[in-house]
Amino acid sequence: MSSATERATAGFLVWRLSMKWRVAVDxxxxxxxxxxxxxxxxxxxxxMRRSGLRPSQRALADQTGLEPLYVSKLARALEAGGLVARTRDPEDPRAMQLSLTGQGADVTGRAITLVQGLLDQLLEPLGGQGSPRTRQFTRELAILLDAPLDPHAENEKEQS
Known part of the structure; x- marks a missing residue:
């Protein structure tokens, strides 16, 4: 660990790790x-498809943590590229359901294989994907993801 990262805050390290991951996946x-x-x-x-689900754009936004409007934009681009099909939900005509096309399933399968290789590289210093350290790290990340963050609450305290 470099001296710069030894003095870094947890927030900075989370940001740097997320950026490192995003660039590597890109x-x-x-x-x-x-x-x-x-x-x-x-x-x-x-x-979600492997679990028998055909999610709406909103459900996919909830699953990914992406903004619903951004999911809509991504889904339209992926539909134009022949990777995703968008259809009206028969139970809610306002909602769009998403599904992978055959080409989309093929491309996604290849992409998952590539990203799993990256994950193997990333987690090697912790002992690999199945190691006790990685399992503990995963539990701690889940705790952080479950912690509520309300940026408005802090602003309201400052204004009081």
Whole structure:
């Protein structure tokens, strides 16, 4: 660990790790014609499909943590590229359901393989994907992701 990272805050390190991951995924899936955000949407859709789900754009936004408007924009671009099909939800005509096309499933499968290789590299210093340190790290990341963040609450305290 460098002296700069030894003095860094947890927030800075989380940001740097997320940027490192995003850049690595962008580079890995770029040759497949994808961006990191498109990969996140497709891989989530792929996983949800394997669970028998055909999610709405809103459900996919909730799953990925992306803004619903951004998911809509990504889905339209992926539809134009032949990777995703968007159809009206028969139970809610305002909602759009998403599904992978055959081409989308193929590209996503190849992208997942590439990203899993990156994950192997990233987690090697912790002992690899199945190591006790990685399992503990994963539990701690889940705790942080479950912690509520309300940027308005801090602003309201300052104004009081």
């Amino acid at each position: 580079r890995a899936v770029g040759p497949l014609g994808l961006t990191h955000a498109q990969y996140a949407l497709l891989a989530s859709l792929y996983g």
